[in-house]
Every structure is written in structure tokens, then in C-alpha cells.
Amino acid sequence: MNHRLNQQQLKRLPADIILPQYDRSQVKAGILHIGTGAFHRAHQAVYVDDVLALEGGDWGIVGSSLRSKSVAEQLNPQDGLYTVLVRDSARLQTRVIGSVLNVLYAAEQSEELLDTLANPSIKIVTLTVTEKGYCHDPATGNLLINHRDVTADLQPNAIPKTLLGWLCRGLQRRKAAGFTGLTLLSCDNLPNNGRVLKKVLLQFSQRVDPALAVWIEKSVSFPCSMIDRIVPATTEEDRLFAAQTLACRDEGLVVTEPFSQWVIEDNFIAGRPAFEKVGVQMVSDVTAYEEIKLRFLNGAHSLLAYAGFLAGYQYIAQVVAQENFVAAVQDFWKSEVLPSVYVPLDFDIDAYQSQLLARFSNSALRHKTWQIAMDGSQKIPQRWLNTLRSQLASGGEITWLVFALANWIRYVRGYDEQGQVIDVQDPLALELRDLYRQYDKNYPKLVQGFLRLEQIFDVDLVDNERLSMALAEQLEHLAVDGVTVCLGRLLGK
Template sequence: MINRLNSPQLERLPADILLPQYDRSKVRPGILHIGTGAFHRAHQAVYVDDLLALEGGDWGIIGSSLRSKSVAEQLNPQNGLYTVLVRDSARLQARVIGSVLNVLFAAEQSEQLLDTLACAGIKIVTLTVTEKGYCHDPATGNLLVNHADVSADLLPNAIPKTLMGLLCRGLQRRRAAGLAGLTLLSCDNLPNNGRVLKKVLLQFSQRIDPALATWIEESVSFPCSMIDRIVPATTEEDRQFAAQTLACRDEGLVVTEPFSQWVIEDDFIAGRPAFEKVGVQMVSDVTAYEEIKLRFLNGAHSLLAYAGFLAGYQYIAQVVAQKSFVDAVQAFWTMEVLPSVDVPEDFDIEAYQAQLLARFSNTALRHKTWQIAMDGSQKIPQRWLNTLRHQLANNGEITWLVFALANWIRYVRGYNEQGQAIDVQDPLAMELRDLHRQCDKNQPKLVQSFLRIEQVFDVDLVDSQRLSMALAEQLEHLSVDGVIVCLGRLLAK
């Protein structure tokens, strides 16, 4: 039976595998990470691994998971070790990461996790819990107080189920121990993610203990950040390939692209490692970088995912291999996204767009359209709607935003153009599917029903006749002709 990756196994790995360049036995934890999924392991944990190799320090990571035990089961038997496979169409690099020391599963180790939050050595808590993990209304940024898990976490002596419950109870314990505050660093794809986190946490903690809310406001910092790296879901095929490469099995394997970017506002109340020495951009305001990434990369990714999936393509690289989709994305960027953003003077926006297309075209990644299409009701407010609002307010072009939204609306009805069922993964999946049933192919009625979903659109877009008419028309074209014909028609205009 093939051995599992672990500390003793390191010295037996092939010589071309990159290994941690520091003594892991001397590393102490300084960072707690909540949401130790594939993205964190391919992104932030790699930067911390670089830091530990460069100058050591007590910045090891304690990982945690709120919902699934799988990451703890993957990493703990491996002493926290796992491999990052960096792939593009021309090369492959395997690297073992050692910055994660342990992973806690909140449902079974809540006391240990709360104690970790209240540990003096922890200076930074980083988060990758996806947009829906904030239990907030994406349109307003407010806490969803009627969310079942939020309501449960607000009860006295509740065992936390939500991110806000965990942070609030952990900080409550930290304050009671007389410890100093720390930094909460959101690394999720949300505009103003630090400010969103602060607003929702303060609303939650105000309901628990107003004095705690005051302490959090005074003792905790919430820098915004922008993160960028494409990390598709790891497959069994990936694991089999890695087993042949490593000559051992790695259950914690992640696969990613060569590109990686992390921009952070330099607001750390309890100190920080020298992130800038390992390629992190430390800035005073992350807004411009964040908007460019969300609107160009994430906005195009979602457009390609919904339209590409409905057109029958399983992977993003397959979608952008079609000239019509590339032309559509370039038109979307040029006519609709670019007018809506402020580009820093030293930022080459044309080179950035070319780089994005090259990344999308990476056939080695096998990034599924279905994966990108998950949780659309949480994602599209940030990826499309601020651009749409700008364009509507300035009488700008909205052709491709309407095309994108129409494809999302078609996608969430739950079956593709061939009538096959789609496994729609979205917090509002049942409600969205019910709207399709209620409207029974009446496109104007369907559009109005969708635009009235305040968790997605707020209240400002439902009254736009220009948007409503264009969306209804595009939905009708999609229902009759399908994605490819509609795409050709729009490009021919």
C-alpha cells in the first residue's frame, strides 16, 4: 500500500519536489485561518510558507473549518503537510507546504477553536469562507438576523455554527482574559471585504453584548484585501497523478496556476509578518485593485461560466477556445467594465486583460464552469451589478451585462438547453427555480420577479425600464435560439 505524505516521508520524496525550507518543529502559531479550503492552501498558506523560509518567526497557521471535517481528515494525518501542484500548459511544479500546523473542525472542537481565538500568540485571523459565509445581505451588507443559524448563535451559551457566532464568542473570551485585540483579515471575494466583515460582526456582537461591540470597534482592525489565484477543485485524477509524482499519496493536494496576487491594506493592530518581502502588495487603499479584479476577472469568469455551461462546455479553457466567447469577453471589458473603474496610473490595463485571457486558456487547470457558477446569488452583486449601475447611470452600454444576467437566470431554472437537469448550488436555488415555475415562460414577468429579489438586486434596479426590456428580450432569444446563436447575433451588431 502506498504511503501517505507526512513529516517522516519528506526525506523520501523525489529530489525535484520543493520542500519547506525551515525547521517546522520551531514554528509557533500566530495566524488562525477560518475556512481552510483549497483556495487558502494554494494562496495565503503559500505566502506564509515563503515568509517562514525567509525569516522564520511565530507565524505558523492553525487552520479551521466550520462546515466540513474533510480538511482536518486530509491534513492532520499528514502533520499539516500538503502539495501544491502549479500547472500551466507548458510546465508543472510540485511543492510541499508546511505552514499549516493543525486543522480544527468547529463542530467537534468548538472549545479548542474558541480558545485559539483567545490565545495571546494569535495576532491575525484570516478568513476564506465564501460570500455566503458572512450571513449577510449582499445588497445592503446587513446581518441576516432571521437566518436560522444566526438566530441559533444569538441564543445564550450557543455553540457557534456561523462565522459571526464564532468570532463574537472567541473575541468575547479574549476580552474576558484581558488580552489585546487582533486583526481580522477577510480574504473573500467581496468589495470592501474588511468593512463588510466589521459591519456584520458589530451588528451581531451588539445583540450579544453592546460592551463587547465597543471593545471590538476599539481593539480589532479590519483591513480590506484583494486575492487572486485560480484554484479548481482537486479531482481523483489529480491525486493519482500526484501519487505517481511524489511516490506517496497526498489527500490534501491542491492544484493551481502560476499566477498569484495578494493586495492588503496595511492596518494590523497587533503586528504582522513582513508580507511585502514575499510579493504581497501592502497599500493604504485596496479599492481600485479590488474593483478591477472583481469586475474584469470575476465578472468575465461568471459570464463565461453561465453561458459556457449552457452551451455545453465543461471547462473554462474549452469556452475561451471559442473565438466568439473571447470576442464577447473583450467587448464586455472594453465597452462596459473599463468605463466603470478607476485604473491606477501605473496599472497596464491592456496587459492585464491579455494576461486574464491567457490564464483562462490554461488547459492544464480544468476549471469547471459548474464550479464557477456556484452561489451566483451571492456573487453577481459584486461581479456585475456595480458595473451595471454605473452604466445605467451614465447611459452606457449594457449589452453584455444583460447577456450575462440572462444566462444566469436561465441557468438557475435548473435544466440546460437539452432539457437535462442542472445541480444548481445556490442559497436561493429553490426560490429561483420557483420563480421560473410561477412565471411559466412569461419573460417580462420573470424579469420583474428576479429584479425584486432584494438579497441580490436591492431596490434600485427593478424600476429601470431599459434594463427590464433588454433582459426580457434577451431571455426570449435564449429560450428560442440558445446561447451560441444569441452570441453570434450580439457580436454581429
Template sequence: MSEKILNKKTLELLPDTVTVPAYDRSEVTTGIVHLGIGAFHRAHQAWYTEQVLERGARDWGIVAASLRSPTVRDQLAPQDHLYSLVEKSNAGEEVRVIGCVREVLVAPENPRALLDAMTAEEIRIVSLTITEKGYCHDPASGELNFDHPDIRHDLANPHSPRSALGFIVYALQRRKERGLPGFTLLSCDNLPANGKLLERVVFALASRVDPQLAEWMHGNTRCPSTMIDRIVPATTDADRDRLEGILGVRDNAAVMAEPFSQWVIQDSFLRGHPDWGSVGATFVEDVEAYELIKLRLLNGCHSMLAYSGYLAGFETIADVMAEPAFAALARQFLANEASDSVAAPAEFDLEEYQRQLLERFSNRALRHRTWQIAMDGSQKIPQRWLGTLRHQLQSGGSIDLLTFALACWIRYVSAVDDAGNAIEVSDPLARQLKSICDSCGDNTYELATAFLQFAPVFGDDLQHSQRLHSALTAWLASLKEQGVLPALQTRLEESLA
């Protein structure tokens, strides 16, 4: 292992094949506070912002914050907040060093420091990648959950909040008190109408804190919706070791990503935004059509492949796609049930989009683990599958593959795969879901009934669909008797007969 790490002193040692910041980082001032500096933000929004700085902008640097762990701060701080973005494809790799992050704060260590950063006059955007769980809402209703422990804590501790919502509300309260304007709240999480959701939960919390603050916020905040898309797998030690061989220095904060990236943004900002449109982002009046296509096709198919593939013993999505039955599953789901439920904008080529998805899922260089994609299913399924399912039920369309996916998820949260191995289920409702599985035992009819009646995921309506119940029961029985891959192969053979 090299004794040297990536930082501003070692930039000049990097090989010519690596792209490094060509601007003077000391001239950059902060315009954005980002909450949730995980790998996705560094591979997506920060990557777009980096390109804007390369084009001459100097007032859109990023101060980022972790709301939980110091890990990313501890990786980036010794590296002068530089990190590598490695774009991986079947054709090879391209490496770029990103320099737009100016500082990383760790909220639990010093919540006041984050509130101070968000209160600074020059901050015009607060962006978020906090995952579905971070919105402290009921996924079925979309309303703020005031019984969430973080929300209860934040209401009692305005100077040391825990949740992203608490930091936003109390920072806006301080700005109001100091006569400063507010800021744009930019959700970059995989949620339908993410801006509307963020606005709803933030205003709900603000109204509880101070109704006058909520009234002031109507003229001093904007919450545009966005659609974000880039596959960003977790970085492994093997990735870091291989990158060290390329760079000649160690980068402990490197992120991996596919070459493809997409960002569609509702053009509704309070005090301007970086010129992301000049570097590939798309500004539109309404994001809904784009986000539904992404959620129902890409995310819906991704989750379907993750649960079914994991149960069948496959580690990565590319491994899953190498099995002909799963590749056929993806093609059929995208072309039929998923596409039937969306209306593409006139300029959008839906067939080409499907072709791109199948190619992206087959990227062997991008080891996107099925277990990683399967995390937090109870929070993701309402957005990724259930909207499509409701559309298909209402229109009389096919629900065969959707119910296959649901059956696989139910098998997954039972915490045992097809080979009898234990599954480490990472989900905020894991205990409740496992309890349902245990209480129903081998009775697939009762299992389908119990899950469809589980309102935190399925709401109150789907339990009344006999067609859905019958299809789900049938798939649960097939999976139990045959296992995922044989059951899928049988169904595909029957469909071709």
C-alpha cells in the same frame, strides 16, 4: 496506488524537482487562526505565509479550522499537516510542499477547542475564507441578517457557536474578560470592501451580545480590506493519481492552482503581520480600486463565461475560451463594459491586465469547471455584475453583454440547460429562484420583471430601469428561441455588420 502517504517521514523520499520546507517545522509557533481551510486558502494565504517562514520567520504558523466538514482535517492530520501545491500551466507543472499549517480543528466537533485557540495570547490575526454565505448577511444591503439560523443559534449558544462571526465575537469576549488584546480580522473572500463588511457584521453581532464588548472592540480590532486573486479549481481524483506518480507517495490534501497570484492588503493591523510584502503581496492605504478591477473584470467575466458556457455544454473555462464566440465575448466585455466602470491606479496597466486574464482563462492545464464557478450566483452577482451595471446605466454606457450574462444566469437557475439536461443548481436561494422561473413559464417579459423585483439579489432600484428591463427581456427571448451559443453568435455577427 502507493502504500505510503506524504508526511514528515516521507519528505526525504520526494524527487529533487519537488520543493519541500527547508525550515525546522518544530520551531514554528502559531500567530494566525484561519477560519475556512478550503483549497483557496491553502493555495493563496498559506502559500504566501510559507514563503515568509522560508525567509526566517518562526512566529506565524497557522492553526486552521473547518466550520462545517471534517474532510480537510481527515486529509491533513495523517500527513502531519503537509500538502502539495501544484502550479499548472500550458507549459507544465511545478510542485511545492507547504508546511505552515500546524493543526486543523473541526468546529462542529469541538467548538470550545476553536474558541480556546482564538483566545490564545499569541494569536494576532484571525483570517477568513468562508465564501459569501459565511458572512450571514443580506447581499443586497450588506447588513447582518439576524434571522439567519446560524446567527439565531449563536446568540442562544455562546459556548458552541456555528458561524464564523459567532466564533469571532465570543473569542473576543473571552479575550476582553481575560485582559488580553484583540486581534486583526483579515477577510480574504471575494467581496467588495470585504474588511468593511466583516467589521459591520461582527460589530452588529457584538452589539447584540454586549454593547460594552462592541465598544472595547473599537480599540482592540482592525479589519483591513484585501483583494485576493488566484484561480484554484477543485482537486480531482485524477489530479491526486497523477501527482502520486510524480511524488512516489499519496497526497490526499493536494491543491491545484495557476501560476499567477495576487494579494493586495490594506495596511491596517493591530499587532503586526507576516512580511508578506517581501514575497509578493502589496500593502496599500486603500484597496478599493484594485478590488473593483478584480471583481468587475476577472470575477465578472469568469461568471459570465461560466453560466453561458455551462448552458452551451462546456465543462471547463478553457473549453469555453476555445470557442471563438465566447473568446470574443470575453474580449469585448473586458475592454468595454467592465473597463468602463473602473478607475485604475496610475501604476496599473489595465490593458495588460486584460491580456493576462484572457491568457489565464485559456489555461488548458487548469480544469476549472464551469459548474464550480457558477455556484452561489445569488451571493456573487451583486458584487460581480450589478455594480458595473449600475455604473453603465448611470453613465449611459453599454449594458448589452451584462444583460446577456444576467439572462444566462436566469436560464441557469431554471435548472435546465440548452440541451434539456437537468442542472444541479448549488445556490442558497435555488428554490426561490426556480420558483420564479416556474411561475413565469415562457413569458420572458414577466420573467425579467420578476427577477428585477427580487430584492435579495437586485435591491430595490434596478426594477425601475426600463432600459435594463427591455434589454434583459430581449436576451431572454433570444436564448429561449436559439440557445446561448447561436444567440451570441448572431449578436456578434450583427455587431460586426
């Protein structure tokens, strides 16, 4: 099948395919998105597509990629068009999204990307660059000033490598042209993501030009947001299915679940789309929603990913098909997560937990445990450690948090319970592997070695005797008995 999805192909698609409900030729760019991966295309770009269909406006998206050319190669030959395939056991929906106008690849289009950041028609820059893209210390929120790419970006006239470098240079150009400011909207899984972004960008820009830092403080807003939709990696099998459905190839296809949520702090300095009309929750404070999502959904997801992978399961749906894993997650939520969060009065936390289990059970998504396990050193401070601190301070239960951490430590050693090598994807992968090998079966020293990793753990956890003893004991049990036996033991079975 040689034909690619593009604007001309739209009129030839089968009648049951949902198409953009607006004239794309009349849409101008008002949003720049940095990190145009699968999640953005299945989440923020869909909401913008809904706004354009509802009331139009100049809110088209210019996408950009800082690391890979693949998204530009997928979408630009397709006029920015791509398909979102929504799947669960009872539903299949195929929808073409038209809100992305084109995609820039930073390494080859640096001037165009900087000019776009400086263009006064761009009112909002949205970001999905993952936790590690902020070049920050997850424990303190401060800029990693000794990060190799940060150091390079701070050199005069450097072509940026980091998100912060691109933002700083683009805003510098915008300021020099005398244009107004804009909104930088983080859509990554970080607590207080807007404030994290503001902190590191100001620290970075202060070193580039103190006057620029002052201008950013006055002219740029940094709303926090909470995003939620499960988007597994697209497979070749998915693409073949879509090609049969569309009768043409779509290299930009993304696959996702029916559920989608976006909560945004309503703090836009240069205007915004009517997000509230298409299901986005615009609020004054995102914190409660953010903490619930990070600790309930993301916390459980990571627990299931590490323990499930080591137990031999490739997909999350396979893990939650096991009775003991479901019981573990339910007890984790009840005894450790729920006591640590504030739940708004109008939020049905019981229904939320039931909904999460149903989403995890969606076998149509084929969400890999390995994919969720990526970049654990960047994720677990937000997903587990704040809950852990709360429980330690109150004397509450930490059984499942310890189990989760122990499984993560076993995972990053680089081989599974059958001795097969694990492709550990993490910025600290080599350091974590070598640390495990250094101490091997001396579990108390192994625990202290991990807890002293300042990039992950803060000083308050290093000297906590209760945590250290429980973690060393659990690591020994996992080494001797494996995940499945340990899980049953913790459940009293």
C-alpha cells in the same frame, strides 16, 4: 500506495520536489485561518510559507473548518503538510507547504477553536468562507438578522454555527481574559471585504453584548484585501498523478496556476509577517485593485461560466477556445467594464486583460464552469451589478451585462438547453427555480420577479425600464435560439 505524506516522508521525496525551507518544529502558531479549503492552501498559506522560509517568526497557521471534517482528515494525519501542484501548458511545479500546523474541526473541537481565538499568541485571523459565510445582505451589507443560523447563534450559550458566532464567542473569551486584540483579515471575493466583516460582526456582537461591540471597535482591525489565484477543485486524477510524482499519497493536494496576487490594506493592530518581502502588495487603499479584479476577472469568469455551461462546455478553457466567447469577453471589458472603473496610472490595463485571457485558456487546470457558477446569488452583486449601475447612470453599454444576467436566470431554472437537470448550488436555489417556473415564458413578469429579489438586487434596479426591457428580450431570444445563436447575433455575425 499506503504511505501518506507526512513529516517523516519529506526526506524520502524525489529531489525535484520543493520542500519547506525551515525547521517546522520551531514554528509556533500566530495565525488562525477559518475556512481551510483549497483556495487558502494554494494562496495565503503559500505566502506564509515563503515568509517562514525567508525570516522565520511565529507565524504558523492553525487551520479550522466550520462545516466539513474532510480537511482535518486530509491534513492532520499528514502533520499539516500538503502539496501544491502548479500547472500550465508549459510548466509543472510540485511544492510541499509546511505553514499549516494542524486543522481544527469546529463541530468536534469547539472549545479548542474558541481557546485558539482567545489565545494571545494568535495575532491574525484570516478568513476564506465564501460570500455566503458572512450572513449578510449583498445589496445593503447588513446582517441577515432573520437568517436561521444567525438567530440560533444569538441564543445564550449557543454552540456557534456561523462565522460571526464563532468570532463573537472567541473574542468575548479573549476580552474576558484581558488579552489584547487582533486583526481579522477577510480574503473573500467581496468589495470592501474588511468593512463588510466589521459591519456584520459589530451588528451581531451588539445583540450579544454591547460592551463587547465597543471592545471590538477599539481592539480589532479589519483590513481589506484582494486575492487572486485560480484554484479548481482537486480531482482523483490529480491525486493519482501526485502520488506517482511523490511516491506517497497526499490527500490534501491542491492544483493551481502560476499566477498569484494578494493586495492588503496595511492595517494590522497586533503585528504581521513581512508579507511585502514575498510579493504581497501592502497598500493604503485596496479599492481600485479590488474593483478591477472583481469586474474584469470575476465578472468575465461568471459570464463565461453561465453561458458556457448552457452552451455545453464543461471547462472554462473549452469556452475561451471558442472565438465568439473571446470576442464577447473582450467587448464586455472594453465597452462596459473599463468605463466603470478607476485604473491607477501605474496599472497596465491592456496587459492585464491579455493576461486574464491567457489564464482562462490554461487547459491544464480543468476549471469547471459548474464550479464557477456556484452561489451566483451571492456573487453577482459584486461581479456585475456595480458595473451595471455605473453604465445605466452614464447611459453606457449594457449588452453583455444583460446577456450575462439572462444566462444566469436560465441557468438557475435547473435544466440546460438539452433538458438535462443542472445541480444548482446556491443558497436561494429552490426559490430561484420556483420563481422561474411561476412565470415561465412571461418574460416581463419573470424579469420583474427576479429584480424584486431583495437579497440580490436593490430597489434602484427594479424600476429601471431600460434594464427590464432588455433583459426580457434577451431571455426570450435565449429560450428560442439558445446561447450560441444569441452570442453570434450580439456580435453581428
